[in-house]
Amino acid sequence: MGVLDRFERRLDRLVNGAFAKAFKAEVQPVEIAAALQRECDDRAAIVTRGRTIVPNVFRVELGQHDHDRLSVYAEPLGAELAAMVREHAEQQGYAFVGPVVVRFELVDDLETGLFRVRSEAAAGAPSHPAQVPTPAPAPVAAALEAGGTTYALTRRVTVLGRGVDADLRLEDPGVSRRHAEVVLSDPPRINDLGSTNGTLVDGAPVSSAELYDGARIGLGSTTLVFRYGG
Numbered sequence: 204m205g206v207l208d209r210f211e212r213r214l215d216r217l218v219n220g221a222f223a224k225a226f227k228a229e230v231q232p233v234e235i236a237a238a239l240q241r242e243c244d245d246r247a248a249i250v251t252r253g254r255t256i257v258p259n260v261f262r263v264e265l266g267q268h269d270h271d272r273l274s275v276y277a278e279p280l281g282a283e284l285a286a287m288v289r290e291h292a293e294q295q296g297y298a299f300v301g302p303v304v305v306r307f308e309l310v311d312d313l314e315t316g317l318f319r320v321r322s323e324a325a326a327g328a329p330s331h332p333a334q335v336p337t338p339a340p341a342p343v344a345a346a347l348e349a350g351g352t353t354y355a356l357t358r359r360v361t362v363l364g365r366g367v368d369a370d371l372r373l374e375d376p377g378v379s380r381r382h383a384e385v386v387l388s389d390p391p392r393i394n395d396l397g398s399t400n401g402t403l404v405d406g407a408p409v410s411s412a413e414l415y416d417g418a419r420i421g422l423g424s425t426t427l428v429f430r431y432g433g
Contacts, residue, residue, distance in 0.1 A: 229316050230269040236284060238263075238320045239305070240291050246322060247297060257292060258322035259299040262306050266313035271358065273307050281305045301326045345387055347371070347420070348428040361385045362396070363422060377423025385414070391431060393420060 243257040250256050261284075265273060273280065284305040292299065301324075313319065345356040354371055361370045366380030373382070379398040386392045391414045395402040403421030404412045414420075420427040 229272065230265060230318050232280060232284070235263055235318065235320075236287050238318070239284060239288050242320050242322050243288065243291060243297060244295070247295075255295075255297050256300060256324055257297040258324050259301050260304045260306075260323050260325045261288070262308050262321045264308050264310045264313060264319040264321065266315055266317065267309065267311070268315040269313075269318065270307060270309040275357075277307055281307070300324050344430075344432065345385075345391065346430040347385070348430060349373075349425065353430070356385060356387060359387050363427075364396075373422060373425050375423040375425045378425060382422050383420075385429070390414070391429070393429075398422070 239261055242261065247255050247257050281304075285303040288303050288305070289299075291297075310319075347354045347356065358370065362381055362384045363369060363371050363373060363378075364380050364382040365373055365375065365378045369381060377400050379396070379400070381396045382398040383393055383395050383402045386394065392411060393402065393404065393409070393414055394411045395409065400423055401408045403409065403419075404414070405419050406421070414429045414431065416429065416431040418429040420429060
């Protein structure tokens with residue numbers, strides 16, 4: 204089994220499939236892992252006989268959309284990417300001058316699905332595997348509860364649905380691919396997106412409705428409880 208295969212297996216165990224739901228068709232973790240391997244290979248420098256130095260600090264630059272999605276998983280993903288780099292280096296006989304660090308950075312010149320890797324060899328690099336700016340929170344804390352799990356709403360508009368392009372995926376055959384959206388306006392609202400089976404709020408069908416703390420949202424056979432201001 205190759206380094207990238209082992210990386211994907213560890214990542215899947217770590218987050219129990221959350222990445223498969225979150226990353227959709229944009230930047231994939233395995234794409235970043237492969238790019239980090241290439242960066243090591245391309246920048247490997249022989250300093251003495253039997254000693255080849257490679258970068259140990261990596262900055263993964265992302266556009267707004269991909270950065271927003273990655274930032275939720277920055278710490279575990281950064282740690283797994285750093286472990287993958289160390290494993291690749293051991294396999295190739297590379298050495299580092301300091302701890303391996305992988306950070307994610309927001310840039311304004313990259314479109315969705317594109318990323319760029321910059322690297323350097325830096326002695327005494329901080330040991331934290333990933334550091335990203337905390338996304339600006341919604342003015343008031345908002346979340347959806349389903350089956351004992353709470354999903355924080357950190358974006359102004361969150362699309363709910365069964366498709367891979369939904370922000371919150373619901374594995375329910377009665378839910379459309381893009382079923383409804385929660386908008387954190389003042390007051391917050393839910394809008395049906397032309398779903399097949401409709402959207403309910405407190406048992407009543409709606410095309411658009413205001414939400415309040417404790418409102419019960421029905422999509423297919425799934426019930427979500429809206430939390431606001433906690």
